[in-house]
Every structure is written in structure tokens, then in C-alpha cells.
Amino acid sequence: RAKKDGRNAYRFFTSEMQAQSARALLLENALRRALERGQLSLHYQPQFALTEDDEALESQIIGAEALLRWQHPELGWVSPAEFIPVAESSGLILPIGEWVLKEALSQLVRWDRAGLPGLTMAVNLSAVQFRHDNLPELVDRLLGEVGLPAGRLELELTEGAAMHNPTVAITVMNALHARGVRLSIDDFGTGHSSLSYLKKFRVSKLKIDQSFVRDLTEDAEDRAIVDAVIRMAGALGLETLAEGVETPGQLDFLRRQGCQAVQGYLFSRPLTAAAFEEFVVAHIQAPLSAYAI
Ligand code: C2E
Numbered sequence: 001r002a003k004k005d006g007r008n009a010y011r012f013f014t015s016e017m018q019a020q021s022a023r024a025l026l027l028e029n030a031l032r033r034a035l036e037r038g039q040l041s042l043h044y045q046p047q048f049a050l051t052e053d054d055e056a057l058e059s060q061i062i063g064a065e066a067l068l069r070w071q072h073p074e075l076g077w078v079s080p081a082e083f084i085p086v087a088e089s090s091g092l093i094l095p096i097g098e099w100v101l102k103e104a105l106s107q108l109v110r111w112d113r114a115g116l117p118g119l120t121m122a123v124n125l126s127a128v129q130f131r132h133d134n135l136p137e138l139v140d141r142l143l144g145e146v147g148l149p150a151g152r153l154e155l156e157l158t159e160g161a162a163m164h165n166p167t168v169a170i171t172v173m174n175a176l177h178a179r180g181v182r183l184s185i186d187d188f189g190t191g192h193s194s195l196s197y198l199k200k201f202r203v204s205k206l207k208i209d210q211s212f213v214r215d216l217t218e219d220a221e222d223r224a225i226v227d228a229v230i231r232m233a234g235a236l237g238l239e240t241l242a243e244g245v246e247t248p249g250q251l252d253f254l255r256r257q258g259c260q261a262v263q264g265y266l267f268s269r270p271l272t273a274a275a276f277e278e279f280v281v282a283h284i285q286a287p288l289s290a291y292a293i
Pocket residue numbers: 045066067068079080081084100124125126156186187210243244245246263264265266270
């Protein structure tokens with residue numbers, strides 16, 4: 001047993017661990033019923049392409065990222081940062097992930113019918129889904145059911161999901177690429193990706209993690225990292241999208257370095273489907289005025 005000194009620390013540690021696993025168990029049980037009880041929904045955050053026209057910055061909505069939301073009657077809103085890991089470890093991420101894909105694609109069809117410009121729908125994919133045998137077939141089936149071409153879908157993968165087994169990842173990426181589905185690396189720079197794999201991976205975009213964007217205007221090292229990622233991506237023929245853009249100063253730096261796309265609170269928080277539709281219509285009518293650039 002631990003010595004007298006260390007004992008309290010040890011006890012504290014175990015009770016904290018117990019509390020954590022009790023919460024995880026509670027969430028797992030609640031999550032098991034969340035789908036059938038209609039507690040899950042998607043919010044959509046607009047993504048913008050940056051283009052320069054006569055020195056003036058233009059921003060154009062190119063797509064939406066679907067972000068999962070869970071509202072439980074007693075627990076309230078539970079953050080995806082907390083429940084996605086529970087969904088992954090319990091296997092629940094497979095049915096939930098399928099629901100997310102189906103719902104996001106169905107929403108894209110509704111927006112098409114409402115006359116919105118042809119947007120891309122970006123959907124987050126967990127490592128568990130990515131590794132699952134039937135992902136390419138599942139994607140085929142869902143696209144067929146809603147009647148959308150594969151090019152309208154973009155799947156976001158983290159470096160961890162791609163690097164877990166790079167050989168398998170390359171096979172799955174090739175299968176998705178052959179169908180015309182676009183792939184992006186989410187949270188780029190925070191995982192441990194081997195740069196040599198970037199040229200073998202069939203990805204079209206790197207999403208620069210918000211942790212590098214946050215202090216861009218104050219932190220020269222973050223500026224150096226972001227600049228290097230944008231240059232490397234350009235040399236490899238990959239697009240870049242910066243996440244978590246909150247200030248005009250960050251946007252200005254990203255634009256000058258040649259970052260092609262952005263998303264973040266400066267433009268919009270994730271929105272309900274109805275609010276997203278209104279936002280797109282308003283943005284088309286009054287492109288830049290809202291951001292004070
Ligand atoms: P992510 O895919 O990197 O998503 C970006 C997160 O940053 C979202 O948090 C979004 O709401 C937030 N965000 C966007 N703009 C800003 C900004 O300007 N400032 C700040 N501070 N934050 C911003 P959210 O919705 O809480 O999602 C967290 C993570 O949960 C996601 O990170 C993703 O990894 C995961 N996730 C969400 N939905 C799904 C899903 O359907 N499937 C899977 N597998 N994972 C999901």
C-alpha cells in the first residue's frame with residue numbers, strides 16, 4: 001500500500017477516477033436511448049472561401065460543418081467533447097455516426113430544394129467509423145438514398161484516425177476518393193501525423209486547428225506554424241481552412257498568408273438548420289458588411 005504521505009493523494013485519485021467512470025457509465029446508458037428518443041440534433045457552421053477581388057476581400061459561403069448536439073431532459077446539453085469519447089468506447093458511435101451522415105445529407109437536399117447555392121456538407125468521422133469495414137458502402141448507400149453526388153460530401157478525419165493504421169487508412173481513403181468523396185484532416189497540427197504520409201493520403205484539405213489560430217495576432221510562433229502549414233499544403237496541392245477564426249486580425253493574417261478558407265465565430269457560430277438557411281440568404285445579399293473588415 002502507499003505510504004502515509006502518498007495515501008491521501010492516492011485516495012483522491014481513485015475517487016476522482018470513480019466519479020469519472022460513473023459519469024461515463026451514466027452518459028453511456030443515457031446515450032443508448034438518445035437516438036430513439038430524438039435527443040440528438042445537428043447544428044451547422046458555415047465555411048467560407050476567401051477570394052481577393054481588386055484588393056477587396058470577398059468571402060463566399062462554400063459549405064457547412066455538421067456538429068452533433070445532445071440535449072438530455074435531466075443532464076441538459078452535453079458537450080460533444082464529453083459524449084463522443086463515450087460513444088466511441090461503447091460502439092454507439094456507429095449507429096449515431098450513421099444517423100449524423102444521413103441527417104446531414106438530407107438537410108443538404110432540403111437546402112438545395114430551398115434554392116441555396118450548391119454547398120458542401122462536411123461531416124466529422126470518428127476513428128471507429130473510419131476503421132469500420134463497410135464505410136465506403138455505407139457512404140454509397142446514404143448518398144444514393146438522398147440522391148446526392150459524392151462530391152457534395154466532405155468527411156473530416158483527425159490525424160489520429162488516419163495514422164492509427166496508415167496502410168488501412170490509405171485503402172479506405174482510396175475507396176472514398178474513387179467515389180468522389182472529399183476528405184479533410186481535422187485539427188491539423190495537434191495529432192502526431194507523419195508528414196511523409198500526407199502525400200500518400202487522399203485528402204484534399206487541411207483544417208488548421210483553432211489552437212494555432214487563437215493567439216495568431218500576439219504569438220509569433222503560432223504565426224510561424226500557421227504560415228508553414230499553409231505553404232506546405234500549397235506545395236502538396238492541398239487546400240487549407242483555418243478553424244476558430246474569431247477576430248478581424250486573425251482573418252487578415254490568414255488571408256495574407258494565402259489560407260483559402262475559414263470558419264469561426266467571427267462569421268457565425270454553429271446554427272440550427274433554419275437559422276443557417278437565413279444566414280446564407282442574408283450573407284448572399286450583404287456579403288462583407290457583417291464582419292467589419
Ligand atoms: P471539430 O470538428 O474540430 O469542430 C470544431 C469545434 O470548434 C466545434 O465544437 C465548434 O462549435 C467550435 N468552434 C467553431 N468556431 C469556433 C470559434 O471561432 N471559436 C471557438 N472557441 N470554437 C469554435 P463542438 O461543436 O463542441 O465540437 C467539438 C468536437 O466534437 C468537434 O471538433 C468534433 O471533433 C467532435 N464532433 C462534433 N460533432 C461530431 C460528429 O457528428 N461526429 C464525430 N465523430 N465527432 C463530432
